[in-house]
Amino acid sequence: MSALLTCEDIALVRGGRLLFEQLSLSLQPGGALQVAGPNGCGKSSLIRLVAGLLRPTAGRLERAAATLADEGLALDRELPLIRALAFWGMPRLSEAMAAFALNDLAEVPVRLLSTGQARRARLARVMASGAPLWLLDEPLNGLDRTGRDELDRAVADHRASGGAVLAASHVPLSGDWSMLELGR
Numbered sequence: 001m002s003a004l005l006t007c008e009d010i011a012l013v014r015g016g017r018l019l020f021e022q023l024s025l026s027l028q029p030g031g032a033l034q035v036a037g038p039n040g041c042g043k044s045s046l047i048r049l050v051a052g053l054l055r056p057t058a059g060r061l062e063r064a065a066a067t068l069a070d071e072g073l074a075l076d077r078e079l080p081l082i083r084a085l086a087f088w089g090m091p092r093l094s095e096a097m098a099a100f101a102l103n104d105l106a107e108v109p110v111r112l113l114s115t116g117q118a119r120r121a122r123l124a125r126v127m128a129s130g131a132p133l134w135l136l137d138e139p140l141n142g143l144d145r146t147g148r149d150e151l152d153r154a155v156a157d158h159r160a161s162g163g164a165v166l167a168a169s170h171v172p173l174s175g176d177w178s179m180l181e182l183g184r
């Protein structure tokens, strides 16, 4: 099976600072890699780079279709949640609504969601997209115990069906993750 993500000798300079260089990694179907390290070491920048929002200063990157969950919700705040998600033409929308316990909130306008509900919605958007590569920036932020369990299950199911996950997180993620420490 071919890799869903390959980075070879990547370097990134941001704000005049070299964040990392000669960084190589690959994610196979079923793989999961957690990026850890101190504040400002470049975890979010690496996720954004893989998402295609930043250009590497050096190196080569190849990846399958990916979807990103970062600080932004990327949903129309005025629309009911279900319509805001459907706007993106999501192939796995009903599955994702159920996986993150959002069915009772389907008709609630996005702007009225609580912080944790909005965090679950952004993870549902990733799952609903059907993309094989998930890019998650601090996915546990704002999630309660139930939300964390939902995320664990969604990640495990995604991996079991041949997907892969790259996540930046300060705190350990449950399950079997490879680790990449930046800033060392």
Ligand SMILES: Nc1ncnc2c1ncn2[C@@H]1O[C@H](COP(=O)(O)OP(=O)(O)OP(=O)(O)O)[C@@H](O)[C@H]1O
Pocket (backbone or CB within 6 Å): 014, 015, 017, 019, 037, 038, 039, 040, 041, 042, 043, 044, 045, 046, 168
């Ligand atoms: N838009 C930007 N322009 C220039 N430099 C930036 C920009 N955004 C972030 N940086 C810098 O890039 C470096 C890495 O930031 P990044 O957000 O990737 O770190 P992080 O490891 O995710 O941090 P944290 O743990 O605090 O979330 C920091 O020095 C930051 O100041």
